[in-house]
Amino acid sequence: MTGNRAHPFEPEAERPPHPAPAVLARGLTKTYGERRAVDGIDLTIGPGEIFGFLGPNGAGKSTTIAMLCALTPPTAGRARVAGADVVRQPQQVRRQIGLLLQDTALDADMSLARNLYLHARLHQLPRPLARARTTEVLELADLADRRHHKVRTLSGGMRRRLEIARALLHQPRVLFLDEPTTGLDPHARARIWHHLTQLRDRTGTTLYVTTHYLEEAEHCDRAAVIDHGRIVAVGTPADLKAQIGEDRIRLHTDNDTAAVAALRDLGLRPARTGDGLTLRVADSARTVPLVVAALADRQLALRALAVTPPTLDEVFFHHTGRSTDTDPGTEPLESK
Numbered sequence: 001m002t003g004n005r006a007h008p009f010e011p012e013a014e015r016p017p018h019p020a021p022a023v024l025a026r027g028l029t030k031t032y033g034e035r036r037a038v039d040g041i042d043l044t045i046g047p048g049e050i051f052g053f054l055g056p057n058g059a060g061k062s063t064t065i066a067m068l069c070a071l072t073p074p075t076a077g078r079a080r081v082a083g084a085d086v087v088r089q090p091q092q093v094r095r096q097i098g099l100l101l102q103d104t105a106l107d108a109d110m111s112l113a114r115n116l117y118l119h120a121r122l123h124q125l126p127r128p129l130a131r132a133r134t135t136e137v138l139e140l141a142d143l144a145d146r147r148h149h150k151v152r153t154l155s156g157g158m159r160r161r162l163e164i165a166r167a168l169l170h171q172p173r174v175l176f177l178d179e180p181t182t183g184l185d186p187h188a189r190a191r192i193w194h195h196l197t198q199l200r201d202r203t204g205t206t207l208y209v210t211t212h213y214l215e216e217a218e219h220c221d222r223a224a225v226i227d228h229g230r231i232v233a234v235g236t237p238a239d240l241k242a243q244i245g246e247d248r249i250r251l252h253t254d255n256d257t258a259a260v261a262a263l264r265d266l267g268l269r270p271a272r273t274g275d276g277l278t279l280r281v282a283d284s285a286r287t288v289p290l291v292v293a294a295l296a297d298r299q300l301a302l303r304a305l306a307v308t309p310p311t312l313d314e315v316f317f318h319h320t321g322r323s324t325d326t327d328p329g330t331e332p333l334e335s336k
């Protein structure tokens with residue numbers, strides 16, 4: 001967490017003149033009956049940060065967004081978004097945020113420009129400003145040359161860029177995007193992330209992005225992992241990986257059964273994978289030479305050896321006990 005101030009909930013006038021965090025939450029909680037959908041989360045997100053919010057279905061992502069967007073009040077705890085308190089200043093919060101939900105409706109038979117202009121007018125932008133902002137956000141979305149095309153002619157990725165553009169019409173300081181890449185193919189997903197990064201660089205907008213594609217945390221400045229309403233890990237992608245600090249060594253020998261015994265003698269816990277053995281170790285640079293020497297001692301021929309750093313999926317698994325990884329898996333031999 002960054003940028004904590006001593007008195008984050010002081011009234012506006014008494015606050016120091018430096019920019020407020022884009023999002024600040026302390027002990028934010030939402031209960032439905034007995035169920036704690038969000039259970040005391042703390043967040044500090046800096047202006048212009050791209051912040052990822054990762055978690056499985058039902059973890060509490062949407063409820064957190066709803067509280068931060070002043071759409072539902074917290075049961076306990078406090079939050080400020082763009083400097084405004086979500087309970088005491090909900091209108092101010094709503095004016096300063098953009099929200100892109102998954103089922104955002106665009107009129108497919110209307111032109112891109114018309115969709116945007118009408119949306120701007122709906123949100124009370126005066127006509128000249130609505131026209132100017134329509135042109136500006138079409139340029140930001142890299143869709144200016146299609147302004148008169150009908151929405152139905154767009155690809156899925158372009159459509160998503162148009163939806164993002166629409167959420168930017170009123171120049172929000174913080175844009176919340178709920179699963180913006182869901183339903184897109186990998187190429188289109190990569191383009192959306194490229195687009196989001198450019199957008200942040202050009203406008204300074206803070207982006208708060210939920211995703212269940214774990215590899216997408218790599219595009220974020222920082223990400224949090226939420227499970228059962230609690231944040232179980234937060235940091236840069238590198239921090240998150242370092243928190244579990246385990247490299248994976250995959251190896252294959254001419255006699256893996258004998259290799260298992262050799263590795264256990266070194267105090268390691270090899271697991272069988274489809275085509276060989278896998279080890280998880282804190283320090284692969286130190287372990288690999290020991291492994292190679294131990295195998296050589298037993299005259300076992302090493303056919304292959306590869307070291308991979310932990311993936312974000314492994315971070316998630318480490319913290320939640322669940323995984324979206326389709327990897328054939330590494331069952332410890334002891335459990336067989």
Ligand SMILES: Nc1ncnc2c1ncn2[C@@H]1O[C@H](COP(=O)(O)OP(=O)(O)OP(=O)(O)O)[C@@H](O)[C@H]1O
Nearest residue numbers: 032035036037055056057058059060061062063064
């Ligand atoms: N209005 C509600 N009434 C009762 N329980 C709710 C309500 N809204 C959410 N919940 C419960 O709170 C928990 C968190 O839900 P939430 O929708 O925030 O999770 P999520 O991480 O956004 O999941 P998903 O990706 O499936 O939307 C879930 O157990 C859900 O069933």
